[in-house]
Amino acid sequence: MKQSIGKKFTLCFLFIILAMFIFLNTYGKNSIRNEIIQQKKTSLYSEAELICKKYASDYYVNDLSLHSLRRQLIAIDEYLGTRIWLVNADGTLLCDTRNSLEDDQKINVKTLDSSLLTNTNIENLSLPAYFDEPVLSVTSSVIVNYKVKAYVMMFLPNSSLTDDTILVTNVINICLLILGLVLIILFIYLYIITVYPLRKLKQAAIEYTGGNYDYKLNLKSHDEFHDLGNTIEYMASEMNNQEAYQKKFIANISHDFRSPLTSIKGYAEAMLDGTIPYENQDHYLEIILFEAERLNKLTSNLLSLNTFDNKGMLLDISIFNVNEIIKSTVASFEGTCIKKKIKVILEFSEKDMPVSADMGRIQQVLYNLLDNAIKFSHSNSSIKITTRERNDKIFIAVKDHGEGIPKESITKIWDRFYKSDPSRGKDKKGTGLGLSIVKEIINAHNENINVVSTEGAGTEFVFSLPMAND
Template identity: 55%
Template structure:
């Protein structure tokens, strides 16, 4: 791709240069030459009119002799670089500014071109033996006493006009060559700005396509290419993280499915072949049902997470008393708390605290947080659940005095299947999806949940809900 774009730029450069060169030396040169001819015609005509006004009346009044007239027009001809004739009515040239005109035989214009004096302008006058080269000629009629007494003919060399035109075009061509050099620098700069970064981006995209997400795309630029490079690098990093996440996901889900499936298969085969005594079948059938429930819970949790990520779950927002939901949820853990001799301390800001939320989903959040708190609390400890009203928000806190979360694990607890080593060894019933579901539910409500934890001291989860003044359901 780099070479292809480079060739396209080069073709554009060459085409532009050739096209402009041809344009300058054909159309532009011809147009300029035509303009010089028109300007020359106008100048010669005006000078002929001036000669007629200043000298010809005196000449016809015999106040100015023919030699003196010739001297005057020779001076004008030298200034204009033109040959001037004074022609009488018979077509004879009676005065000529050519230096050796006196030694030449008389010139009769009508003998060479009978129609010459009838036209004012002649773009290409050729008179062999009289004019040494083609001339641009202007014929001006001299009127004296209301009659044409003669003619003033001004000749200017066409080659001199062409030389002037060529000189100007040559200067333009030199400027154009200098401009081509400047244009080459511009194209080189465009190449540097576009083709080189595109090559780097293409190389990076090729590496990422091959799965080499560790490839470093180096592009220190502050323009759109720099932004694109940063976006591609970020995308590659996210894909790399996603790839790692998928591997961990498969590993975790395989582990969590394999363990109950192994138990179910083993005990089912043992019951089938009679390895387990008949009187013990109820016990092992109970284990099979327990492991089946684990699989069902894991599957349900995965489906719940998937629905949140795909925005497939609609929230049923209602106004309810969060204090009442906390009490009901706490009651469902009475057996677990009694077993570990854990006290649940409920502290509410007011008797009723109304919030707008999905009551079922928030009850699931409270259940997950309380379940975690009890699971990681010590025997004979206290778990505090409180609500605090601040402005239009209600802050709900679940705080335990358990083992805490290691500092390097706090950011990871929201990930699917993530478990600290202590929890995986201590509790094999957890799916590692509870906190992930909790965070997704709170995020679906456009609210926040935070965690404060110190290892060996305890953990506190705090989330917010919008406060309402609605009616209690």
């Protein structure tokens, strides 16, 4: 069964808190008790040594009465909460802070437990006749003139140790509870800044998968999720544009194929059924040939672009004089220029302009640019082609004085099938792919092409090529 990240976070959080409580109240509690016992042993032994040196020794050296000594020990008992015995060297119990001993009540401690005087501390000592519960016992020697005169024994009930353990455990539990509350608040905060954005991103992915590219994430945070959301929204926008482009692409292909095919089919049928007289058929055969050439050019351009998209453009780099390529390209348009009364002016800063590029592809670029320049130039106008050297680059410019490109169309002319005239009436022969191919070729050379145009005044295309090393 699939579990959400939020549920996993919750279960993980609860498991950690539960594990901490269980650990603290089992193994942790025992560790705390053992630590308290060790601290009590050390503390009581220090107190016992102090009693031996400061109080009990006065009983043997300075003739302090047993009654006075007992009063002092009772005060210490009340302060520390520990029962204190003073035992003579032979084991006779001389003083008990919790019981007033008569001479006939004095006992020998050795008869109770032979290890009482030899062990400095004993845990869980059980003497039912004197203590209601097991106790912690600590023993220190009273030494006078390098001889053991007596022993000071201190007893702490186990219940006191248990109370201390419970107190420390409760304090830690309270701290743990506070920590848990802090973690809950932190968890809620983390949930808001992680799981909530992830759900929004998931919903956005679902919407975009369904084709709703206008769906907005509206993430309020300013972190990586916000950046990711912006990236996804940008991706959706690009997908939307791509989808619109594909629809337009198909519509343009359909239009550009349908028009010549309709003409070819119509004129062919008219000639077959005799609608067009035999003496007029040559004219219509020329139209059919013109449309067939247009279809052939469109197909070739589509295949070229498809190859660029799928495999990338493979360049056959060589060194050649770009001025000579320009001259040969211009020569191929000589008839068209004469017919339209267009003058092509060549302006080269140097006779030889060696470049390192794919000669065939660059000739294709020049052909497309010159074809466009002639197509959109007025009769009795001129086209200027210039080459300039600057910063190890050769810049080639093709400038006409024709119709120009509308300002709103400047950024779109590189799009496939784009034609600045929506009616398509000005360019019946064009496919709308020439400038797309030009852009692809120049980009493949890692160079740039720019356009400057004024509607009604003309257009200038400028592109660069790497200058060949001598």
